[in-house]
Amino acid sequence: MKINLSNKSQLQASYFPLSSNWRSMIAKDWAKHWPLYLMLLPTVLYYLIWGYGPMYGIIIAFKEFTPRKGILGSPWAGFKYFQEFFTSPFAFRLIRNTVMINFWNLVFAFPLPIIFALLLNEVKNTFYKRTVQTITYMPYFVSLVVVCGIIVDFTASDGVLGELTKMLGGAPKNLLSDPKYFRTIYVVSELWQRLGWDSIIFLAALTGINPELYDAAIVDGAGKFKQVIYVTIPGIMPTIAILLILRVGSLMSLGFEKVILLYNPLIYETADVISSYVYRKGIVESNFSFATAVGLFNSVVNFILVILANKISAKMTEVSLW
Amino acid sequence: MLKSLTKVLSIICVLLLLISLVGCSTGSQDTGTENDEVTPNEPGETQVDEKGEVVEGPNTNNGRPYNLKPVKWDSRDDRYLYGINATKLPVTDKPVTLVVWRAFNSTVMKGLDECEVFKELEKRTGVKVEFVYPPVGQEADNFNLRIATNDLPHMFSTPPEYPGGYRKAVEDGIYLELTPYYDKGLMPNIKWLRENYEEIDRDIVDDEGRMFYWPMIDIVPSHPWSGLWVRADWLEELGLDMPKTIADWDNMLRKMKEAKGVAPLALDITRWYGVKTNYMFIAAYDTGYDFINKNGKAVYGPLEPGFKDWLTKMNEWYKEGLIDPDFATRDPQSYTANIANGKVGACGLAYGELGQILETGRSLDPDFSLKPVLQPTSYDGQVIHLRQNNSIVRGDRDFFTTRLVEDGLDEIAVKWKDYWYSQDGGDLCSRGPEGVSYRWKEDGSYEWIYPRLKDREKEGLDFWTLYPLFKLHNWGYLRDSTAYEFRPEVYECIELWSTQDASWVMPDNISFTPEESTEFNNIMVDIRTYVDEMTLKFIMGQEPLSKYDEFVTNLKNMNIDRATEIINAALQRYLARK
Numbered sequence: 083m084k085i086n087l088s089n090k091s092q093l094q095a096s097y098f099p100l101s102s103n104w105r106s107m108i109a110k111d112w113a114k115h116w117p118l119y120l121m122l123l124p125t126v127l128y129y130l131i132w133g134y135g136p137m138y139g140i141i142i143a144f145k146e147f148t149p150r151k152g153i154l155g156s157p158w159a160g161f162k163y164f165q166e167f168f169t170s171p172f173a174f175r176l177i178r179n180t181v182m183i184n185f186w187n188l189v190f191a192f193p194l195p196i197i198f199a200l201l202l203n204e205v206k207n208t209f210y211k212r213t214v215q216t217i218t219y220m221p222y223f224v225s226l227v228v229v230c231g232i233i234v235d236f237t238a239s240d241g242v243l244g245e246l247t248k249m250l251g252g253a254p255k256n257l258l259s260d261p262k263y264f265r266t267i268y269v270v271s272e273l274w275q276r277l278g279w280d281s282i283i284f285l286a287a288l289t290g291i292n293p294e295l296y297d298a299a300i301v302d303g304a305g306k307f308k309q310v311i312y313v314t315i316p317g318i319m320p321t322i323a324i325l326l327i328l329r330v331g332s333l334m335s336l337g338f339e340k341v342i343l344l345y346n347p348l349i350y351e352t353a354d355v356i357s358s359y360v361y362r363k364g365i366v367e368s369n370f371s372f373a374t375a376v377g378l379f380n381s382v383v384n385f386i387l388v389i390l391a392n393k394i395s396a397k398m399t400e401v402s403l404w
Numbered sequence: 405m406l407k408s409l410t411k412v413l414s415i416i417c418v419l420l421l422l423i424s425l426v427g428c429s430t431g432s433q434d435t436g437t438e439n440d441e442v443t444p445n446e447p448g449e450t451q452v453d454e455k456g457e458v459v460e461g462p463n464t465n466n467g468r469p470y471n472l473k474p475v476k477w478d479s480r481d482d483r484y485l486y487g488i489n490a491t492k493l494p495v496t497d498k499p500v501t502l503v504v505w506r507a508f509n510s511t512v513m514k515g516l517d518e519c520e521v522f523k524e525l526e527k528r529t530g531v532k533v534e535f536v537y538p539p540v541g542q543e544a545d546n547f548n549l550r551i552a553t554n555d556l557p558h559m560f561s562t563p564p565e566y567p568g569g570y571r572k573a574v575e576d577g578i579y580l581e582l583t584p585y586y587d588k589g590l591m592p593n594i595k596w597l598r599e600n601y602e603e604i605d606r607d608i609v610d611d612e613g614r615m616f617y618w619p620m621i622d623i624v625p626s627h628p629w630s631g632l633w634v635r636a637d638w639l640e641e642l643g644l645d646m647p648k649t650i651a652d653w654d655n656m657l658r659k660m661k662e663a664k665g666v667a668p669l670a671l672d673i674t675r676w677y678g679v680k681t682n683y684m685f686i687a688a689y690d691t692g693y694d695f696i697n698k699n700g701k702a703v704y705g706p707l708e709p710g711f712k713d714w715l716t717k718m719n720e721w722y723k724e725g726l727i728d729p730d731f732a733t734r735d736p737q738s739y740t741a742n743i744a745n746g747k748v749g750a751c752g753l754a755y756g757e758l759g760q761i762l763e764t765g766r767s768l769d770p771d772f773s774l775k776p777v778l779q780p781t782s783y784d785g786q787v788i789h790l791r792q793n794n795s796i797v798r799g800d801r802d803f804f805t806t807r808l809v810e811d812g813l814d815e816i817a818v819k820w821k822d823y824w825y826s827q828d829g830g831d832l833c834s835r836g837p838e839g840v841s842y843r844w845k846e847d848g849s850y851e852w853i854y855p856r857l858k859d860r861e862k863e864g865l866d867f868w869t870l871y872p873l874f875k876l877h878n879w880g881y882l883r884d885s886t887a888y889e890f891r892p893e894v895y896e897c898i899e900l901w902s903t904q905d906a907s908w909v910m911p912d913n914i915s916f917t918p919e920e921s922t923e924f925n926n927i928m929v930d931i932r933t934y935v936d937e938m939t940l941k942f943i944m945g946q947e948p949l950s951k952y953d954e955f956v957t958n959l960k961n962m963n964i965d966r967a968t969e970i971i972n973a974a975l976q977r978y979l980a981r982k
Contacts, residue, residue: 348944
């Protein structure tokens with residue numbers, strides 16, 4: 083995941099002299115680098131077929147879609163489904179919940195894997211390091227259904243947390259029946275499941291830092307802490323920035339699986355998110371057009387967020403996606 | 405003996421009279437009734453195949469008695485499965501295969517073609533069935549996908565609801581309307597049922613008298629399968645009687661909590677085993693959790709005056725610690741496990757779950773005993789009008805698709821499916837082939853003899869796991885709803901629960917137009933979300949009950965009145981059916 087972006091403009095300059103038009107440019111470049119183009123082909127096809135092709139389906143957001151009539155045959159509905167979503171009494175709450183869960187997730191689940199990777203990087207005993215690494219990324223492979231089952235058991239009034247409360251003299255209660263706790267439960271369990279896994283990418287970035295830089299820092303009299311601040315962090319900054327941009331870009335989307343496995347009507351107030359609502363209203367009722375309309379709205383907002391985040395990042399850290 | 409004989413004779417006489425009456429009114433529709441063999445009392449029932457040949461005779465029904473009048477089937481409790489045998493078998497002379505879509509999930513068999521019923525059905529009718537199964541858990545996705553890609557089977561058996569309802573499916577060219585085939589006389593068995601049972605005639609059609617589906621028909625109306633239970637051993641230990649009123653419940657729950665140190669009442673709001681289907685305690689306040697048919701008018705339960713009183717009572721019980729503190733987050737497994745583990749003194753349950761609970765419960769506590777109880781009343785002389793209830797024409801429906809017409813198999817398929825509603829066909833589906841899965845005993849009752857049932861203890865299986873091997877459950881056919889193996893407690897509970905009135909339960913077979921269906925569902929998705937949420941909050945005290953009026957205002961703003969109007973109109977049309 084090391085992206086070397088700084089050389090891009092130089093490359094372009096050498097490949098495509100400004101004097102010739104683009105057609106001859108490509109012809110020339112093709113003759114010179116055709117194997118590279120051939121290698122690119124599968125990727126381009128992949129995106130055309132799986133990325134751009136299905137976008138055609140977006141039009142059902144504006145149609146009264148029935149499967150039998152097909153995408154083209156269904157009558158137009160205009161913005162009916164968008165209106166339906168935004169006039170729903172739950173629209174504001176759904177957007178708020180989605181953004182809030184993602185926000186808290188970003189605040190905790192983003193920096194912690196970085197810190198964890200930095201700490202792990204300082205461990206010199208390879209066996210110990212590997213063991214910790216393996217143990218921490220194991221939970222990632224546990225099925226979500228199982229994880230949610232564990233969470234429901236733990237948070238029940240007679241679950242582990244309830245018993246603990248009783249031991250400490252408190253009155254145990256069912257944590258999943260109080261809207262106050264849902265976001266915490268969601269984020270903490272997310273952290274438990276993903277901390278080790280998410281740190282892998284940073285560990286990989288860390289190995290890419292030139293060891294001579296550390297030697298130079300030591301020569302300059304930098305201690306462990308200063309080395310981290312002045313060598314390690316700047317070294318993985320591009321990775322951090324890019325992952326952050328991508329994270330911000332999905333602030334509006336949150337998978338419904340974990341939510342519908344955990345929530346109940348009592349905590350809809352904080353737990354019901356856009357995707358779980360779309361699941362109830364769109365998929366269960368087979369209202370595909372409605373589901374697509376909300377999905378499209380989500381994507382547009384996410385797209386805007388990515389662009390904004392990328393702009394800000396480009397200004398502040400000189401690292402950007404494009 | 406003499407008494408039962410005269411009873412049978414009198415029933416037959418009454419039926420003959422009925423048939424002759426119906427026959428007179430409909431006889432003019434039938435052509436070519438020149439048969440001599442059939443008693444002249446029933447001209448209307450003479451069935452004629454499409455070529456105009458009379459099809460009676462001993463050899464036209466696969467060697468089985470061919471009868472156009474019902475014959476008594478003995479079964480437990482002197483119940484009868486009525487139907488006639490008016491199908492000329494086999495229904496096809498060339499080999500025919502029909503593709504049937506059906507959700508299937510079993511550990512005892514690989515596919516439904518292993519089921520004895522379909523083996524025998526193929527022998528009798530000449531129609532082979534090829535099954536296609538949706539992946540387990542993705543039934544709705546698979547159903548939608550098949551429609552979207554026009555990859556239709558010939559029949560969808562108990563599919564998920566088509567978006568916009570079955571009438572929309574016919575408009576969209578997916579499902580096949582059955583009325584023309586009925587009018588052509590291709591469903592003699594169903595015709596007989598319709599002509600002899602008002603309720604079937606009313607419920608098998610939509611408001612315009614059209615037929616769209618093959619429903620499961622319970623000639624012996626099936627009894628409530630779910631209701632309230634209490635721990636009888638606890639009652640005895642505490643010296644209490646079966647509770648009859650809400651005040652009795654107050655007392656009982658408090659004493660149970662005191663003596664056992666548990667929150668004794670297992671409650672569920674939204675799932676079928678609780679308030680939603682069993683009307684737990686809500687019936688005592690003259691209302692329900694969803695729409696009810698209050699004296700011929702559809703009303704929405706949460707808007708009825710009693711709803712607030714019910715909430716108040718539940719809130720009081722919750723505050724006192726009488727209701728399971730985890731009730732809002734329990735899934736069905738943890739709900740039943742809680743009961744089996746002896747932490748519950750009273751609950752709502754279906755009798756189907758009873759066996760497993762009793763076994764686990766007794767292994768932990770030899771005295772473990774659950775007894776059914778009636779819903780309590782909240783004032784003297786109150787009559788309860790709501791409980792779990794089933795109509796004769798059940799909500800389990802099989803649908804034919806337009807692929808039958810494309811393949812030119814529609815008429816054969818209709819005749820084949822109609823056979824499921826004959827006396828023999830219904831009996832085959834209900835019990836499996838005689839001599840293979842059951843046999844009649846001399847006293848007129850029958851016993852199950854399917855080989856694997858004998859070793860079930862060794863295999864660790866029970867009747868309810870094994871039945872798919874030799875009988876059908878919820879398909880469209882003429883069902884004997886007693887053809888299962890029941891524990892003695894089950895007879896006790898259904899007998900008790902049946903004594904309460906169920907006249908306020910919304911009928912299963914009201915029908916919507918596609919437009920109504922879409923609008924109604926659209927409004928109700930949001931409203932149900934809101935009501936589920938607020939009900940729990942009111943009960944658990946997260947919202948004060950003083951906010952009930954605000955709750956009602958919000959429901960009005962969410963257009964509850966329009967939804968009520970739609971469902972009430974559908975109810976009125978249903979009640980106006982003859």
